Amino acid sequence: MATTTKALARTAAATSSATLYTVPSATTAVVTNIVVGNAAATAATFTMTFDGIEVFKDVALAANSTAMFDLKQVLATTKIIAGLASATTVKFHISGVEIA
Numbered sequence: 416m417a418t419t420t421k422a423l424a425r426t427a428a429a430t431s432s433a434t435l436y437t438v439p440s441a442t443t444a445v446v447t448n449i450v451v452g453n454a455a456a457t458a459a460t461f462t463m464t465f466d467g468i469e470v471f472k473d474v475a476l477a478a479n480s481t482a483m484f485d486l487k488q489v490l491a492t493t494k495i496i497a498g499l500a501s502a503t504t505v506k507f508h509i510s511g512v513e514i515a
Contacts, residue, residue: 417515424509428461428500435463435507436496439515446488446496446511452481455504463498463507465490476505 423444424435438444446465453459453476463471465488476482490496498507 419513419515421511421513422508423511423513424496424507426507427503428498428505428507430499430501430503432462432464432497432499434495435498436509438490438492438494439513440492442492442513442515444490444494444511444513446486446490446509448510449484449486450481450508450510451476451484452506452508453478453502453504454506455479455502457502459500459502459505461498461500461505461507463496465496466494467497 451461456478458478459476460473
């Protein structure tokens with residue numbers, strides 16, 4: 416059983432729901448940390464789902480700010496993390512561990 420710590424997603428947000436990460440086959444993923452940054456001079460919001468369940472819903476981000484979340488969420492094979500934001504200036508960085 417191999418365990419790999421990695422960046423699960425590092426991407427700019429879309430303004431409609433988009434897949435950020437899909438757990439590979441024969442793998443379990445554990446999300447350990449999420450950082451969401453807003454590089455714009457205006458406030459923004461973001462939403463993130465784990466396998467269709469809203470984990471963060473319309474969370475406000477002030478202008479030029481960053482929000483950090485430490486958590487332990489297990490996702491089974493083929494489960495999806497999806498997200499969107501009110502502006503493409505919002506960036507997602509999701510860290511975790513893959514266990515194969």
